Amino acid sequence: MNVDPTTLLAILAMAVATYVTRIAGLFVADRLVLSGRAQAAFNAIPPAVLVAVIAPTALTTGWAEAIATLITALVATRLPLLATILVGVVSVVLLRAVL
Template identity: 60%
Template sequence: MSIDPTTLFAILGMATATYLTRIAGFVLVSHVRMGKRIETALQAVPPAVLMSVIAPTAFATGYAEAGATVITAAAAFRLPLLAVIAVGVGSLLVLRVVIG
């Protein structure tokens, strides 16, 4: 088992880039005065980011995925996390069989 030098540097490049994006926001806000508008905008960051990550999988992959997304969302307001995952995976498997 070994580490290839090029692979090593590719991984370290990824690690550096990722960490930079993670501290950039911290550094940024320490130089910005927080107005009401910026505060409101930042409050919307969590739902906006999470939604953007899954949107193509949820709504641009197929009818089964879109259907499973709607069913999972309905479950997400009522059930604990592991149950929601079960509902999501289960409904997708059923819909893939039904829709094809």
């Protein structure tokens, strides 16, 4: 196997850039003083990312997934995140078995 030095250097540079930006984010986030709206925006990021990752698959796969998505969304208004995920997984498994 022949490895091109330019390609290897590009891969290593991208790995270093990725690592530095992730570590820098951890250091900078601890030092930020956020107002109420900014804090609310930061708190909304994890659920928004979760929805962005799950929604396309859940809503285009079939009826079991779509119904489980609706059940999970309703449960999410009352339960914490971990319990909501558990309800979502159990509901999709049961609905796949039934439908």
